[in-house]
Every structure is written in structure tokens, then in C-alpha cells.
Amino acid sequence: MTDVINSDNLRSCFLPLNQFARLFDVLAAREYEVIGPTVDQEAIVYDRLTSIDDLPRGWTDVQEPGKYRLESREDQALFGYSVGPHSWKKNLFPPVSTLSVGERTEEGWQFREPEESTPRYAFLGVRACELAALQIQDRVFTGGPYVDTPYQRRRMQALVIAVNCTQAAATCFCTSMNTGPRCQQGFDLALTELSDGFQVEVGTDLGEEILQELETVEISPAQETRAAAARQNAVDQIEREFDTTDIRDLLLSNLEHPQWNDVADRCLSCTNCTMVCPTCFCSSVEEVSDLSGDHVERERVWDSCFNVEFSYMNGGLVRNSIRNRYRQWMTHKLATWIDQFGTSGCVGCGRCITWCPVGIDLTEEVAAIPKSQT
Amino acid sequence: MNEYPSAASRLDSQPNAWVAQTAVIREIIREVSGVATYQLALKNADAANAFHFEPGQFNMLYVPGAGESAISMSGDPDSTDTLTHTIRLAGNVTRRIAAMQVGETLGLRGPFGTSWPLEQCAGKNVILVAGGIGLPPLRPVIYRMLSERSKYENLFLLYGARSPEMRLYTSEYERWRAQGLDVRETVDRSAPGWRGNVGVVPQLLERLHDFDPERTIMMICGPDIMMRFTARAAMQQGMTAEQIWVSTERNMQCAVGLCGHCQLGPEFICKDGPVFRYDQISPYLKVEGL
Numbered sequence: 001m002t003d004v005i006n007s008d009n010l011r012s013c014f015l016p017l018n019q020f021a022r023l024f025d026v027l028a029a030r031e032y033e034v035i036g037p038t039v040d041q042e043a044i045v046y047d048r049l050t051s052i053d054d055l056p057r058g059w060t061d062v063q064e065p066g067k068y069r070l071e072s073r074e075d076q077a078l079f080g081y082s083v084g085p086h087s088w089k090k091n092l093f094p095p096v097s098t099l100s101v102g103e104r105t106e107e108g109w110q111f112r113e114p115e116e117s118t119p120r121y122a123f124l125g126v127r128a129c130e131l132a133a134l135q136i137q138d139r140v141f142t143g144g145p146y147v148d149t150p151y152q153r154r155r156m157q158a159l160v161i162a163v164n165c166t167q168a169a170a171t172c173f174c175t176s177m178n179t180g181p182r183c184q185q186g187f188d189l190a191l192t193e194l195s196d197g198f199q200v201e202v203g204t205d206l207g208e209e210i211l212q213e214l215e216t217v218e219i220s221p222a223q224e225t226r227a228a229a230a231r232q233n234a235v236d237q238i239e240r241e242f243d244t245t246d247i248r249d250l251l252l253s254n255l256e257h258p259q260w261n262d263v264a265d266r267c268l269s270c271t272n273c274t275m276v277c278p279t280c281f282c283s284s285v286e287e288v289s290d291l292s293g294d295h296v297e298r299e300r301v302w303d304s305c306f307n308v309e310f311s312y313m314n315g316g317l318v319r320n321s322i323r324n325r326y327r328q329w330m331t332h333k334l335a336t337w338i339d340q341f342g343t344s345g346c347v348g349c350g351r352c353i354t355w356c357p358v359g360i361d362l363t364e365e366v367a368a369i370p371k372s373q374t
Numbered sequence: 375m376n377e378y379p380s381a382a383s384r385l386d387s388q389p390n391a392w393v394a395q396t397a398v399i400r401e402i403i404r405e406v407s408g409v410a411t412y413q414l415a416l417k418n419a420d421a422a423n424a425f426h427f428e429p430g431q432f433n434m435l436y437v438p439g440a441g442e443s444a445i446s447m448s449g450d451p452d453s454t455d456t457l458t459h460t461i462r463l464a465g466n467v468t469r470r471i472a473a474m475q476v477g478e479t480l481g482l483r484g485p486f487g488t489s490w491p492l493e494q495c496a497g498k499n500v501i502l503v504a505g506g507i508g509l510p511p512l513r514p515v516i517y518r519m520l521s522e523r524s525k526y527e528n529l530f531l532l533y534g535a536r537s538p539e540m541r542l543y544t545s546e547y548e549r550w551r552a553q554g555l556d557v558r559e560t561v562d563r564s565a566p567g568w569r570g571n572v573g574v575v576p577q578l579l580e581r582l583h584d585f586d587p588e589r590t591i592m593m594i595c596g597p598d599i600m601m602r603f604t605a606r607a608a609m610q611q612g613m614t615a616e617q618i619w620v621s622t623e624r625n626m627q628c629a630v631g632l633c634g635h636c637q638l639g640p641e642f643i644c645k646d647g648p649v650f651r652y653d654q655i656s657p658y659l660k661v662e663g664l
Binding site: 099100102104107108109110111112113140141144145146147148149252255256281282283284285286287289293296298300303305310311312313314315318319320321323324327328331332335336339340 | 390391392393394395396398417436438439440441442464465478479480481623624625627628630631632633634635637639640642645661662663664
């Protein structure tokens with residue numbers, strides 16, 4: 001990880017809306033596949049974008065525990081929402097990917113890497129909490145003794161264009177996790193949306209190079225003030241507080257706490273929280289064979305510690321109850337992740353709260369542990 | 375992104391950990407009911423020459439179409455012309471391996487994981503404790519120690535099997551004893567002709583008096599519950615958790631700490647284990663369903 005950039009010292013300029021529209025062409029000419037927010041199935045998801053018109057113009061999201069709704073805005077904002085069910089991990093760590101290929105030959109089985117080119121992504125609209133999530137997954141997949149090469153190849157050539165939040169959902173708690181809402185580091189360019197364009201901050205030389213292909217103007221003090229006010233709006237809207245003081249020791253010293261039984265009565269073990277989490281990385285490998293059985297691929301698919309079979313071993317299950325599986329998820333995310341990767345696995349994006357069908361709120365589950373102890 | 379130059383510099387040097395080597399079955403030795411030992415040889419000469427393992431490490435054996443299974447190396451670490459795996463028929467993959475013949479090929483990735491603390495054993499007593507299929511992961515330790523016997527004080531193997539006919543590697547005990555390993559056995563259930571101990575493994579330990587607990591290292595491999603009771607008995611005899619090492623088992627898929635399956639508390643059994651010092655892992659081994 002590089003040092004924290006003080007975003008107040010970055011070169012900053014103003015990008016008019018018509019020039020922002022040209023960004024898509026500039027990125028296409030550089031052979032980037034632009035991935036960003038768009039409306040699909042009544043949610044703002046991340047998908048392939050070809051023009052400014054693919055963005056969720058005039059839409060916003062309303063979120064609560066167990067609830068997500070799109071509503072139209074009174075303005076034409078392009079990034080006037082918080083976060084949806086997708087995160088960028090679906091592009092860097094795809095839900096389904098081929099890891100190796102086996103062919104049966106006259107000399108027996110031969111194994112090789114799959115032949116596929118690494119996609120060149122430009123991520124447009126990355127939020128501060130998501131920048132933090134990217135850096136957490138970098139540690140998971142590339143920071144240890146073994147590097148996940150499929151992730152690393154995608155990550156190395158991905159361009160990151162961040163967008164500062166100008167509003168917050170009721171489920172957001174990035175301020176408690178120190179991950180946002182201001183984009184501080186880990187981007188090539190960072191935007192703050194104004195009514196007639198964007199304040200742009202330059203994070204890397206590559207970002208500067210791309211910006212040079214667009215016509216920018218010097219930012220006025222008034223525009224700077226408006227951008228700062230828009231960012232402050234997001235800070236002011238965050239109401240949720242999550243006290244993480246000594247959270248590792250708190251959770252690991254309460255592995256038999258009755259609260260795990262309480263949450264198990266509500267949890268459906270549906271895996272939604274792990275699917276929408278931008279840092280959850282568990283996977284399984286499946287065999288995909290052709291009809292002859294002579295060509296077999298190993299496919300990695302997202303898995304979840306909430307799946308019953310996840311802990312299967314020697315004819316039995318280690319985590320044979322919802323209580324045990326919820327305990328695994330939460331203690332991993334908030335406690336043992338720190339042992340493993342030197343950081344919490346939670347960035348405070350609130351997705352697991354929003355997308356839980358029964359509205360389980362991990363901040364409340366944690367808070368219930370010391371409360372019932374006293 | 376230029377966020378992590380350290381990762382970038384490794385981009386070319388890191389082989390894809392997911393791609394298996396081709397291994398051919400050279401020999402199959404029937405051990406006991408449902409258990410056989412497979413001698414495997416890597417087809418690629420460079421990979422075969424480079425292969426080196428430490429006692430306690432494991433490989434992922436891959437049967438295309440069925441999947442992978444984590445199997446401990448159970449042969450001599452100083453002789454890797456063939457790679458020895460003693461396999462119990464337990465699931466899809468091992469059933470498919472059981473149906474294979476000499477000359478057939480499968481995939482192999484490894485070796486992975488941590489190893490037994492042999493370097494700490496010099497000048498000390500060593501007690502190896504194995505339960506059932508827990509003996510194969512300890513056999514490389516036996517081979518290594520007996521090849522340099524003078525480095526150690528008293529060496530013990532306490533071995534518990536379900537029944538007399540389920541005891542592994544019995545043809546080797548005589549040689550091991552002659553070379554200076556005190557082999558003591560017990561079975562859960564006796565059978566006609568069995569004149570040895572009947573009972574659980576910790577009872578063998580309780581009868582062991584001729585060792586100085588302060589100058590002893592213990593290595594245990596077996597079911598979680600057997601390891602816990604053995605470690606407790608050892609500590610009652612004056613050993614500390616820092617002198618006891620265990621080999622743990624969980625569902626392993628990637629073997630490199632990336633898939634999440636094998637976690638036990640903060641540990642990834644595949645890369646932080648399977649061999650742990652007892653004080654490091656015991657707080658988590660004790661928790662049911664963790």
C-alpha cells in the first residue's frame with residue numbers, strides 16, 4: 001500500500017458535463033471496458049457502459065435494513081445514489097471463472113492454465129468504501145505467500161475512477177470504519193459531481209494522462225466550495241454509528257455468547273450478506289467436464305460460509321447450525337480478519353444490512369454482546 | 375493502478391498455484407481395509423527434481439472430474455523419487471483414486487503447509503502420538519529421526535487404532551524398534567489373538583514414566599477430540615502447551631489460503647497449518663462448531 005494521499009493537495013480541475021460525456025470515448029480508444037452504475041431490475045448495478053446515457057441519471061436509492069428501493073430525483077444527477085447490490089469484486093474476482101484445464105492424452109492427464117485474455121477494466125463510480133474494499137481484497141489475493149494470479153492480472157490493469165458520495169443511505173457507516181465518505185487514495189481520478197460537471201482530483205500519472213485528452217478548466221473558488229459542500233452533505237447524512245473499540249477481543253472472548261442463538265433464530269443462512277459484501281472472498285472449485293470426460297475444467301465459483309456444505313469434512317459438517325455459521329461470518333469479518341490481513345474485513349458500506357431479507361444489522365448484533373453482558 | 379508495486383514485481387515470478395502437475399501411479403500397497411498407499415512420480419523431470427517436502431506437509435491430489443483431496447505426505451522426506459501418500463477411502467475423490475491402477479495419472483499440487491518441529495527436537499525426548507489414519511502424516515518424522523537417531527534422546531510412538539486389523543504399517547514396527555523407536559500400541563476394540571493394550575491413546579501416555587517432561591516434544595495427529603485429550607494428559611504429566619504440536623484437519627480446497635474453507639479462528643489450516651503449536655490453536659479447537 002502506498003502512503004495516504006492528502007486529497008487536499010491533489011491537482012484539481014473542473015470537467016464540464018459535455019467533456020465528461022467524452023470520457024467514454026477516450027476510455028474506449030484506450031481499449032478499456034467501462035464498468036459503472038446503471039439501472040437494471042429496479043436496482044443500480046455495475047455493468048458495462050458505453051455512454052453517459054447508461055448512467056442512472058435522475059435516480060436515487062432508498063435503503064433500510066432489509067429494504068432497497070429506487071426513487072426518481074428532482075435533478076438530473078448521474079451519481080446521486082449510494083451503493084447497490086453489486087461491488088467491483090464481481091469483475092476482479094468473478095462469480096464464475098476457470099482456473100485450470102485438464103486434457104486426457106495418450107500420456108495421461110495434462111494440465112494447463114486456461115487461455116483467456118485479461119479484461120482491461122475502467123471502473124467508473126467507485127465509492128470511498130469501495131476503494132477500501134479493493135485494497136482489502138488486494139491484501140487477501142495478492143498480499144500473502146501465494147498470489148491469486150487471475151485476480152492480480154485483472155487488478156493490475158484496472159483503471160479506477162472514483163466518485164465522492166454526496167449523500168448517504170440509512171445503512172451507511174463508513175465514517176465509523178474510517179473508510180469514507182471522502183475518496184482519499186487508491187484512485188486514478190476522483191470526481192465530485194456538481195450540477196454542470198465535476199470537480200476532478202488527479203491521483204496518478206495515468207489519471208492525468210487521461211484527463212489531458214479532455215478539455216478541463218481551472219476550478220473556481222465557488223465551484224470548490226460547492227463540491228466541498230456536496231461532500232459534506234454525505235458526511236452529515238450518516239447517522240449510523242458502529243463502535244469498533246477492541247472489537248476483535250470482544251468477539252473472540254464471546255464465542256459462546258447467547259446472542260449467537262438469538263441471531264440464529266432470525267438468520268435464514270441465505271448467503272445474501274456474503275454475496276453483496278465487497279470483501280467476502282470465499283469460493284469453491286467445481287469440476288466441469290465435457291461428455292467424453294477427456295476435457296475437464298476447474299471452475300471457481302463464489303461460495304459462502306453460510307452454505308451448509310461449506311464446512312463439510314470426512315462425512316460430517318463442522319458448522320452444523322445457523323448459529324455456528326453466523327458466528328463464523330461475523331467473527332471472521334470483524335475479528336479474525338484483523339489477524340489474517342491486518343485490517344477489518346468491513347468497510348461500512350451497509351450492503352449486508354440492506355440486502356438481508358430479514359434486516360439483520362451487524363452493527364446491532366455486535367452492540368448486543370456487551371449490552372447483555374452487563 | 376500503481377498501488378502495490380510489491381505485487382507487480384511478483385507478477386511474472388509467481389506460477390499459477392491452481393495448475394496441477396501430472397503424477398503417475400508407480401505402485402499401490404494395500405494397507406488395511408479401505409486404506410492404501412500410493413507411490414506417485416511426477417512426469418515432468420524438472421518438477422520431480424525440484425520437489426522437496428518437510429514432514430507434516432501435504433499435497434492436493436486431483437482426479438479430473440471428481441476434484442481434489444488434501445493428502446499428507448507419508449514417505450521418507452529424504453527420498454523423493456516417488457511421493458508416498460497413504461489414503462483412506464472417505465469421499466468422492468479418494469473413492470476414484472481407489473479405483474485407479476498402476477500407470478494411471480492424476481494431478482498433484484504441493485507440497486503445502488507447515489511441518490513438524492524437528493529442529494526443536496535435538497537432544498530431547500520425542501513422543502509421537504497417532505490415532506488411526508493420523509499415523510501417515512507422522513511417518514516422515516519417524517524416517518527422518520531414525521536416520522539421524524543419535525541426535526535425539528528417547529523416541530516413542532504411541533499409536534491407537536480402532537481394532538487390531540486396522541493398525542497401519544505393522545510390518546515396519548520391528549525395524550523401527552531395532553533402530554531405537556519405542557512403539558506402543560492400543561486398540562479401541564480387541565479381537566481374537568490381540569494381547570496388547572485395549573483403550574484410548576492417552577492411557578498409553580499415562581503409563582509412560584521414563585521421560586523428563588521438561589525435555590520432551592510431543593507431536594499428535596488424530597481426530598480433534600483425541601488430540602485434545604492427549605494434550606491434556608501430557609500437560610497433567612508436566613508438559614506445557616508450548617511443547618505440544620498437533621496436525622489439524624479441515625475442508626481444504628485451494629491449499630493456499632484463498633478459498634476460505636479451512637478457517638479455524640484466525641488460522642487458515644492449509645497455509646498457517648496443518649501443524650500448529652498447541653497453545654496457538656487450542657483456544658479454537660475447543661470451541662464446538664467453530
